[in-house]
Amino acid sequence: MIEILFVLSLVVVSALLAVTSKNIVYAVLALLSANVTLGVAYYMMGAPTVALFQLAIFAGAVVVFFVITVTLTTGGDVEFDDDTLPWMNKKVQLGLSFLSVMVLAGIVLTREIQFPFQEYASSALETLAITPVTYDDITTAVSQFLWQNRGLDLVSQSFVVLAAVICCIAMLKVRRSDE
Amino acid sequence: MYPISLFIVTTVLLFVFGLVALTIKRDLVRLLIGIEILFNAANLFFVALSTQSMGMIDPLPQSIVMMALVLDGTVIAVGLALALNVFKHYKTFDIRKLRRLKW
Amino acid sequence: MVGQAVFTQGLQLPLPMIISLLGAVATPFIGILSERTSAKLKDVWFLLISLASLIGVYQLYNLVKSTPNGVLLLYSWGQAPPLSGCFEVDMLGVYMAFGIAFLGLLVSIYSISYMEHETRVAEFYTLVTFMISGMFGIVLAGDLFTLFVFWELMGLSSYVLVSFLKQNWGPIEAGFKYLVMSATAGAFLLLSMALLYGLAGTLNFALLASSMRGNPLTGWTIVLFATLIIGFGVKSAIVPLHTWLPDAHPEAPSPISALLSGIVIETGLYAMIRLLYVVFEPELFKVPIATLALVTMTVGNVMALRQDDLKRLLAYSSIAQIGYMLIGVSTGLTYGLLGTFLHIFNHSMMKGMAFLSVGSIVHETGTRDINDLRGVGRMMPYTTLTVIVAFLGLGGVPGTSGFISKFILFSSSIGAGLGILAIFGVLNSALSMAYYLRVIMVLISGEPVEGVTAKEAPVLMLGVTVVMAILVIVLGFFPDPIMGFASEASSTLLEGLANYIGAVL
Numbered sequence: 001m002i003e004i005l006f007v008l009s010l011v012v013v014s015a016l017l018a019v020t021s022k023n024i025v026y027a028v029l030a031l032l033s034a035n036v037t038l039g040v041a042y043y044m045m046g047a048p049t050v051a052l053f054q055l056a057i058f059a060g061a062v063v064v065f066f067v068i069t070v071t072l073t074t075g076g077d078v079e080f081d082d083d084t085l086p087w088m089n090k091k092v093q094l095g096l097s098f099l100s101v102m103v104l105a106g107i108v109l110t111r112e113i114q115f116p117f118q119e120y121a122s123s124a125l126e127t128l129a130i131t132p133v134t135y136d137d138i139t140t141a142v143s144q145f146l147w148q149n150r151g152l153d154l155v156s157q158s159f160v161v162l163a164a165v166i167c168c169i170a171m172l173k174v175r176r177s178d179e
Numbered sequence: 180m181y182p183i184s185l186f187i188v189t190t191v192l193l194f195v196f197g198l199v200a201l202t203i204k205r206d207l208v209r210l211l212i213g214i215e216i217l218f219n220a221a222n223l224f225f226v227a228l229s230t231q232s233m234g235m236i237d238p239l240p241q242s243i244v245m246m247a248l249v250l251d252g253t254v255i256a257v258g259l260a261l262a263l264n265v266f267k268h269y270k271t272f273d274i275r276k277l278r279r280l281k282w
Numbered sequence: 283m284v285g286q287a288v289f290t291q292g293l294q295l296p297l298p299m300i301i302s303l304l305g306a307v308a309t310p311f312i313g314i315l316s317e318r319t320s321a322k323l324k325d326v327w328f329l330l331i332s333l334a335s336l337i338g339v340y341q342l343y344n345l346v347k348s349t350p351n352g353v354l355l356l357y358s359w360g361q362a363p364p365l366s367g368c369f370e371v372d373m374l375g376v377y378m379a380f381g382i383a384f385l386g387l388l389v390s391i392y393s394i395s396y397m398e399h400e401t402r403v404a405e406f407y408t409l410v411t412f413m414i415s416g417m418f419g420i421v422l423a424g425d426l427f428t429l430f431v432f433w434e435l436m437g438l439s440s441y442v443l444v445s446f447l448k449q450n451w452g453p454i455e456a457g458f459k460y461l462v463m464s465a466t467a468g469a470f471l472l473l474s475m476a477l478l479y480g481l482a483g484t485l486n487f488a489l490l491a492s493s494m495r496g497n498p499l500t501g502w503t504i505v506l507f508a509t510l511i512i513g514f515g516v517k518s519a520i521v522p523l524h525t526w527l528p529d530a531h532p533e534a535p536s537p538i539s540a541l542l543s544g545i546v547i548e549t550g551l552y553a554m555i556r557l558l559y560v561v562f563e564p565e566l567f568k569v570p571i572a573t574l575a576l577v578t579m580t581v582g583n584v585m586a587l588r589q590d591d592l593k594r595l596l597a598y599s600s601i602a603q604i605g606y607m608l609i610g611v612s613t614g615l616t617y618g619l620l621g622t623f624l625h626i627f628n629h630s631m632m633k634g635m636a637f638l639s640v641g642s643i644v645h646e647t648g649t650r651d652i653n654d655l656r657g658v659g660r661m662m663p664y665t666t667l668t669v670i671v672a673f674l675g676l677g678g679v680p681g682t683s684g685f686i687s688k689f690i691l692f693s694s695s696i697g698a699g700l701g702i703l704a705i706f707g708v709l710n711s712a713l714s715m716a717y718y719l720r721v722i723m724v725l726i727s728g729e730p731v732e733g734v735t736a737k738e739a740p741v742l743m744l745g746v747t748v749v750m751a752i753l754v755i756v757l758g759f760f761p762d763p764i765m766g767f768a769s770e771a772s773s774t775l776l777e778g779l780a781n782y783i784g785a786v787l
Contacts, residue, residue, distance in 0.1 A: 004181050008189050015193055015216050019200040024208055031212050038219055046180055046230050053245045054222075057252045062215065069259045070208060073266045104188055113184035116502060117231050121483035122493035138236050145238035146245065151359050152367040156419065156431045157246050159303055163412045163435055164253035166310065167442040170405035171260040190473075201466060207458070214465045221472035228480045239365065240479055243427050247472055250434045254465050257438055261445060261458045268451045277455050 004044055005108065009101040010037045016100060020093050024074065028066045035059035049142045186227035193220035207262045207272040211255060218251040294356045296369050298338035298379055299418040305331035306411035313404025325394045328407040332390040335414065336383040343376050351781040352774070355424065363425065363786050364486035370424025372782060377623060377771035378421035378552055385545050385630045386414045388746050392638050393537035395742035396645065406446060413439035413541070417549045424786075426475055426485040429553060433471070437464050437517070440546060444534040456529040463516050463526045471513035477506045478561070488786035491560045491779060499566060507567065510557055511574075517550030520608070521578045524601050528585070531600065532593035532650065536641025539593060543600040544634035548626045551604065555611055555622070559775045564614025571612035572700050579605030579710045587717050591650050592640055595717060596633070599676060602714060603629050609707060610691050613698035619772035620765075621690035627764060628675070628683045628757070635750040636672035639665050642739035642747070649734065652721060656728035661736045666725050668747040673718035675754050678711045683757035683764075 014034035021027040035058045042051035107113075146154070193216055200213030222244050229240035262272070269276055309327065316323035346354050357368040390410070397403050412435060419432025441464070445457025479485060481502065482494050497503065516523045527547075531539045558567055582602030589595040603625070610622030642665050644650050647658060659666035675682035678689075688711065695703040738744065757764055774782065 001181065005185065008185065012189060012192050012196075015196045015219075018212050018216065019196050019204070019209070024206060027209060027212060031215065034216070035219065038223065041223070042226055045226060046236050047226050047241050047244075050222075050226055050241050050244050050248075053248045057248050058215070058219070062252050062255050065256055065259050066208065066211070069263060073263070074272060100192055104185075104192065107188050108182075108185045111184075112182065113187050115183050115187065115480060116500070117183070117228070117480055118483045120481050120493050120497055122489060138238075142238045142241050146242040149239075149361050149366040150242050150246070150427075151361055152357065153246055153427055153431055156367075156428070156435075157249055159307070159412075159415075160250060160431060160435045160438065161253055162307065163409070163438050164257055166405055166408050166412070167257045167438055168260045170402055170409065170442050170446065171257070171264055171448065173402055173405075175401055194473075197469075201462070210462050214462065214469065217466060217469035218472070221469050221476060224473060225476040225479070228476060231480075240476075243475070243485075246427070246431070250431065251468075253438065254434065254461075254468065257441060258458075258461050258465065261441070261454065261461055264445070264448055264454045265458055268454060278451070 004041065005105060007037055007041045007044060009104055011041060012100050012104060013097040016097050017093060020096070024070055028063065028070055031066065032059060032063045035063065046138060047142075048139055180230045183227060183231055186224060190220045190224040190227075193217075193223070205274050207265060207274060210274075211258050211262065214258070215251075215255060218247075222247060222251075292360070293358045295358060296338075296356060296371060296379075296418065296422045297341050298335045298383060299369075299415055299422060301338050302331060302335045302411050302415035302418060305334070306408055306415055309408040309411060310404055313407070316404070324404055324407060328390055328411070329394065331411055332383070332387040332414075335418070336387050339376065339379045339383045342371065342379065346371055346373060346376050351784060352778065353781050353785040355785045364484050364489045366425075367428040368424040368486070368786075369422045369428070370487065370782070370785060371422050372774045372778060374552075374556075374623070374771040374774045375422045377767055378549070378626075379418055380767075381627050381630050382414060382417045382421065382545050382549070385541065385634050386410075388634065388750060389537045389541050389544075389638070392540075392641075392743050392746045393535075395740045396535065396537055396641065400447070402446075406443070409439040409443050410538075410541070413443065413546070417545065420549050420553055424487050426478065426487070426490075426557075430468075430471060430475065433517075433553070434468065436546065436549070437468070440538075440542065443538045444530045444542070446535055446538070450533075453533040456526075456533040460526040460530045463523070467513050467516035467523075470509050474506060474509035474513050477502065477509065481506070486786060487556070487560050488783045492783045492787065494561050496563055503562075507562065507570075510554070510561075511570075514550055514554035514557065515574075518547050518554060519550075519578075519601050519604055520574055521581045521601065521605075524578070524581075527601060528594055528597045531597035531637075532591055536593075536637055536644065539596075539641070540634040540637035543597065543637060544630040547600065547604060548607075548630065551607060551611075551626070555619075555775070558611070564776075568612050568614055568698070568700070571608055572703055575605050575608035575612055575703060576706055577605075578602070578608060579706060583710045583713045586714070589717075590652050592652050592655070592721065593637070593644070593650055595652075595721070596636055596640065599714065599717075600629075600633060602710060603633070603676070605710075606688060606691055606707060609695050609700075609703050612700065612703070613694050614776075615694055615698055616769075616773050616776050617690065618694035618698060619775055620769050621687055621694050623772050624764065624768045625684075625687035625691060627768065628687045628754070631750055631754055631757075632672050632675040632682075632684055635668055635747050635754065636676065638743070638750070639668045639672065639747045642743050643669075643736070645743075646736040646739060647734050652724055654731050654734055656724055657726075657730040658734065658736055659722075659725035661730070662738050664744055664748065665739050668751040669725065670722055671751040671754055673722060675758075677715040677718050679715075681755070681758050683754050683761060685758065686761050686765075 018027045018030035039051045039055040197213045197217035229237045312327045354371040416432045416436030423429040441461045445453040519527045586598035607622045610618040675684035678685045692704040692707045
């Protein structure tokens with residue numbers, strides 16, 4: 001229990017730093033750390049394949065896009081001053097991080113938030129082949145389930161990725177006749 | 180495996196941070212960071228629900244989260260392409276300089 | 283789905299969706315080919331795909347008519363619901379698909395002539411076809427995650443289509459604002475999916491309808507309702523989530539504005555209606571949706587009065603029309619839903635025609651400011667005639683199809699006990715006629731401003747708008763074909779629910 005609490009508070013603190021940092025490059029680095037620790041949290045919760053996708057896509061490709069955009073445009077040596085909150089300096093950031101971790105630990109350790117888990121699930125589901133599996137063979141079970149039951153969504157998702165590629169081409173294409 | 184109240188509190192905190200980043204920050208890249216935090220919060224809640232059934236783990240939410248991760252990555256990529264175009268026009272990422280964007 | 287099972291177990295997918303999807307994949311290659319041979323090749327291909335989608339919808343209609351219960355369940359590779367994604371096609375899905383395909387065909391004819399002198403035309407056609415196939419996927423989906431995948435497909439294409447003319451700063455700004463608001467709504471939609479899974483254990487519509495309907499209101503159900511409204515409400519431009527629309531619709535190229543206002547926001551509204559009627563009893567959401575309808579109508583009409591930009595005025599008018607459609611949703615009666623879906627089709631025709639004709643005017647004169655367009659109507663007589671027909675239909679003047687759908691909407695709200703909506707609806711219609719008449723007066727009378735000259739629009743652009751105008755007037759006097767279709771469609775949500783559930787279970 002204490003280890004998952006530690007990892008999740010790391011996620012919360014990194015997200016807070018990503019939102020409140022003044023320098024945009026530090027914000028992107030904080031976002032990277034939030035995604036990586038969230039991947040570790042997924043592994044500890046019992047979802048190793050989801051952790052793989054999170055680390056590969058969100059903590060890999062998306063952060064690379066962010067870094068390219070930031071360094072090719074404003075550059076890392078330009079301090080972008082966010083004067084909407086002039087009092088947001090290092091001490092306030094640390095204070096807010098500490099406060100949010102305390103809120104997290106406090107609410108979790110003292111009171112219990114009830115969630116009516118599958119209260120309205122119909123009995124028809126019992127007769128179907130959903131078999132939750134134990135932690136040992138979760139990887140093979142999830143990949144098998146994905147391909148055996150969600151094939152339609154997988155194929156449609158590849159069309160979405162193709163559409164995103166065409167979108168980026170349409171947005172970034174420059175012909176000499178445009179200038 | 181772990182009590183769900185832990186994940187509910189984390190999800191709410193991450194949602195609050197993401198929405199704060201979207202409403203009061205003025206750098207375009209920070210808006211996209213806020214959107215990414217929102218997506219992470221929703222995925223975390225979904226995965227947390229998959230671990231709840233009495234010591235066993237449910238494969239359906241995990242499959243859905245894997246596909247949702249891919250889709251969210253593409254949305255952010257297109258958003259960054261648009262942000263590059265904004266930079267080409269205005270030479271800055273400040274949304275106060277955008278003439279009609281009234282948040 | 284291992285190995286040979288991909289080919290032996292059979293692929294069953296709805297025909298219009300698969301035609302437009304594969305056509306969109308092939309369009310970039312046709313574009314490259316067309317650079318070598320002749321520039322008209324990609325135009326012809328685009329037109330062919332739109333026509334083939336319409337024929338596919340007709341085929342789907344016959345298929346659904348011939349199934350015993352009126353509900354067609356399609357899934358591929360032997361992967362049966364409720365564990366897997368599926369397409370559950372009932373008459374409502376076919377009705378919406380017909381609206382999408384019809385407007386798509388008309389807009390594709392228009393855009394061939396509109397985009398003649400632009401660059402990156404092959405990417406434009408690809409993205410429009412992807413957007414239309416995404417919309418087909420949304421209206422025919424039977425599982426919430428399948429709907430989400432096609433929702434993202436439609437969304438991605440529309441962000442870039444809004445900011446397509448990237449040489450100016452306006453479209454880029456509007457496209458970015460649209461993207462940020464819509465991506466946030468996507469995150470809320472994922473959260474609502476998680477909540478639904480946690481409460482019901484499934485994401486299939488039929489199974490959700492059988493397990494979650496009729497449950498009492500608890501805290502978590504209210505959270506679910508709120509996230510659903512936010513998730514779908516940004517795309518369907520419900521106040522206060524509408525702020526992207528007055529920037530995005532004017533800045534987009536005119537055929538895209540027509541598609542966006544005409545059918546994309548209505549597809550968002552369809553998804554919201556489907557989810558609400560599947561998960562909740564109509565009594566639970568009558569008052570919240572009625573409040574939203576009231577606020578949306580009023581804000582849309584009041585803000586439109588103050589506009590000087592012609593396309594921005596039409597964009598605010600779209601928000602007001604979504605408010606009218608929400609009246610029908612809040613009643614919970616089949617009669618109210620008939621009004622909503624009839625108004626969806628009529629609005630796509632009238633608002634589409636308005637945006638296309640205004641687009642012709644803007645294309646010829648080069649300005650969108652109403653004060654600069656004085657007397658232009660006399661230089662472009664046929665286009666102005668179609669603008670007049672469109673505005674009369676949008677205002678609800680008897681003799682046009684808009685009057686019939688508005689009448690059904692207001693009378694159904696009286697029947698459901700929400701008489702205040704009818705009063706406000708009539709007041710808002712009268713208010714909207716004020717700004718429509720102002721535009722008509724400016725176009726017809728007055729001396730033209732210095733340097734603004736215009737000749738009549740090209741034949742393709744003019745022909746499309748004239749066809750739509752004739753259709754609006756004919757359906758105003760003889761509404762029977764579309765009324766029959768719409769009443770079959772609207773009866774599937776309440777009375778046909780047993781058939782819908784029975785197809786899966």
